[in-house]
Amino acid sequence: MGLKIYLNGKWVPEQQAKVSVFDHGLLYGDGVFEGIRSYDGLVFQLERHIDRLFESAHTLMLKVPLTKRAMIDAVVKTLKVNRLKDAYIRLVVTRGVGDLGLDPRKCGAATVFIIADTIVLYPEKVYRQGMEIVTVPTPRNLPEALNPQIKSLNYLNNILAKIEATNAGVEEALMLSAHGYVAECTGDNIFIIRRGRLVTPPPWAGILKGITRGVVLELATQAGIPVAEEMLTRHDLYNAEECFLTGTAAEIAPIVKIDGRPIGRAKPGPVTRGLMADFRKLTKRAGIRYRPA
Ligand code: PMP
Numbered sequence: 001m002g003l004k005i006y007l008n009g010k011w012v013p014e015q016q017a018k019v020s021v022f023d024h025g026l027l028y029g030d031g032v033f034e035g036i037r038s039y040d041g042l043v044f045q046l047e048r049h050i051d052r053l054f055e056s057a058h059t060l061m062l063k064v065p066l067t068k069r070a071m072i073d074a075v076v077k078t079l080k081v082n083r084l085k086d087a088y089i090r091l092v093v094t095r096g097v098g099d100l101g102l103d104p105r106k107c108g109a110a111t112v113f114i115i116a117d118t119i120v121l122y123p124e125k126v127y128r129q130g131m132e133i134v135t136v137p138t139p140r141n142l143p144e145a146l147n148p149q150i151k152s153l154n155y156l157n158n159i160l161a162k163i164e165a166t167n168a169g170v171e172e173a174l175m176l177s178a179h180g181y182v183a184e185c186t187g188d189n190i191f192i193i194r195r196g197r198l199v200t201p202p203p204w205a206g207i208l209k210g211i212t213r214g215v216v217l218e219l220a221t222q223a224g225i226p227v228a229e230e231m232l233t234r235h236d237l238y239n240a241e242e243c244f245l246t247g248t249a250a251e252i253a254p255i256v257k258i259d260g261r262p263i264g265r266a267k268p269g270p271v272t273r274g275l276m277a278d279f280r281k282l283t284k285r286a287g288i289r290y291r292p293a
Helices: 024-028 046-059 068-081 124-129 156-167 211-222 234-238 270-282
Strands: 004-007 010-013 031-039 042-044 087-094 111-117 131-135 172-176 182-185 189-194 197-200 227-229 242-247 251-258 287-289
Touching: 004 068, 010 068, 024 087, 031 046, 042 068, 046 068, 046 087, 046 211, 046 287, 068 087, 068 111, 124 251, 156 172, 172 234, 182 189, 182 234, 189 211, 189 234, 197 211, 211 227, 211 242, 211 251, 211 270, 234 251, 242 270, 251 270
Parallel strands: 131 172, 131 251, 197 227
Antiparallel strands: 004 010, 004 111, 031 042, 031 087, 042 287, 087 111, 172 182, 189 197, 189 242, 242 251
């Protein structure tokens, strides 16, 4: 049957869901996006994702042609028309169709599309045994130049890092800031447990402020685990008791080896496993509920 895609106010069959070659999202990566999950008929943290989307668009002076409420409704309806209970949702707003120049003023209305599809998860083994990552040569974008807090369609920085990880024979890359501090991975934030505290780089390290990152900081606080946002070096990571990544798609993924150094006991640790369990529970209640049609 194929998917039904939301495109500029209508739900169309995926074969007809096309955008112009003059769309500046395609020509220049001029646009913003969100990746969202639904769990058993509940869109997890939908309002936070919509807020972040509008903040990214505001900084780029990109006018989103829907209100936040209408955007929420469009996401929910896209899930319903596709009869999806558990899904990955990609919400994209581009600058729209313009000419071959950069000037965004020449673009008409923004293009909005929403794809809801079944999810492809990391293999179960990653969660049971943990993952290996390596530090890659490409630093994360300078926040003074292009702030990684803008979730823009321009992901070349992360794609270069992903290629470097693949070339090194691992799934995921650790990206540093231009000054050599730990930033994040190509599509996930990073945390360590060190001397009993949960620590993650602050936004000013030049990272995307992940929704999952925020949720994990809250869950840890509720569990009585001391949390901190601090600049971290690779030395801090190598000598951590535990390490994990967070992201909408990955959820909480344990890291057991970095640059060849085993982390802690080189298996998912108790704090990570506790947070994974708490996160699982939260996916059953923190979001917007819908009834798949
Ligand atoms: N960092 C980057 C660069 C990302 O692309 C993502 C995922 N979109 C994240 C972190 C994790 O963010 P979230 O928890 O909101 O998915």
